[in-house]
Amino acid sequence: MGGAAAGAWSALPRVAVILLVVVVLAAALLAGVVYGFQRSVIYLPGDREVPPIAGRVEGARDVELRTEDGLRLGAWFLPPRGADRDTAVLVANGNAADRENRMPLADALTAEGFSVLLFDYRGFGGNPGRPSEGGLAADARAAQRALEEELGFPPERTVYFGESIGTGVASRLAVERPPAALLLRSPFTDLAALGRHHYPLVPVGPLLRDRYPVAENVAGLEAPVTVVYGEEDSVVPPEQSRRVAASAAELHAEVAVAGADHNDAVLFDGEELIAAVVELADHAVR
Incomplete structure (x- = not known):
């Protein structure tokens, strides 16, 4: 032979x-x-340093997050401007963004009476470190810990808000430290599925170091989940966001924004998005 x-x-x-x-x-x-x-390719942190918020926005304060692996990360805490709901929103950013980019979102949420914590991941917004799935998870834990221990908002009075790649971060944090509720904006089912959509000729699955299993995370989550996505999203296919909604053990609402692409303003601080946060918090936080 x-x-x-x-x-x-x-x-x-x-x-x-x-x-x-x-x-x-x-x-x-x-x-x-x-x-x-x-x-x-996965992480697009930019190279700018975000300036302090204290003194620029009334009542806002700079917060230093300390991760379990020894990093110190920048964050901003913004108090409510409307009638105080005694509820916080912890925002896990999408890619190519920093906390200053998310000020329109924070403005809209604080006007509805929420306190808001904006933070930047390692490598983003002038922070030290290199991004990875495990690293971003540690950053989110540090943000939640600061929100609870320094700012007085335990998980049961917190809504986790994740957008795009931040849906992987927020959904993992929700599994580890269950919140009052979870809102996912433009979630993908998992990173491998998203990679196969954009790079069909590359064996993405076996090569990926970071996984972000969003659908799997929400399937085991005992907290209400709202999924918001644009019907014309060219970055995260809308069908993946719909599959995430279908996977949620406790789906509260699925909000499809007509005509919206991934980076359209309506998906950053638009009326339908903010209304979805308000309605979810009204349902979940008593």
Whole structure:
């Protein structure tokens, strides 16, 4: 058998053997590049440092988050401007964003009586460190801990708000430290599924280092969940957001915003989004 196999191999044209070797080496090189540099594609932190909020917005304060692996991260706490609900919203940002970009969202939420904690992940907003799934999870835990221990909002008086990649962060935090409620804006089912959608020719699943299993997280969550997404989302396919909603053990609402793409203003601080947060908090926080 071994001799026959060797004879068959030697019978292959020399050019075909060379081409086969080239293809195998190219595939291995591509896999190595994808594996090694994937986080520079997944995470888009920018390079700017966010200035302090104290003195710029009435009642707002700068908060320093301390992660379990020793990082110190910047955050902002903004008090309610409307009738105080005694409820906080912890915001887990999407990509290519920092807490200053999320001020329109915070303004809209504080006007509805919420306290808001905006924070930046490691590597974002001038923070130290390099982003990863485990790192962002640690950052979110540090934010929740500060919100509870320093600012007086335990999980049962907190709504976790995650957007885009932040839905992976917020849903994991919700599993670890269950909140009053969870709102997910433009969630994907998991990062591998999103990767296969955008890179169909790359074996994304086996190569991914970070997973973000959003649908799996909400399937085991005993807290009300609202899912908001744009019907014309070109970054996260709307069908993935719908599957997340269908997976939720306690789905409170599914809000499809007509005509909205992923980065349209209506999905950052629009009326339908803010109304969904208010309605969810009214349902969950007594």
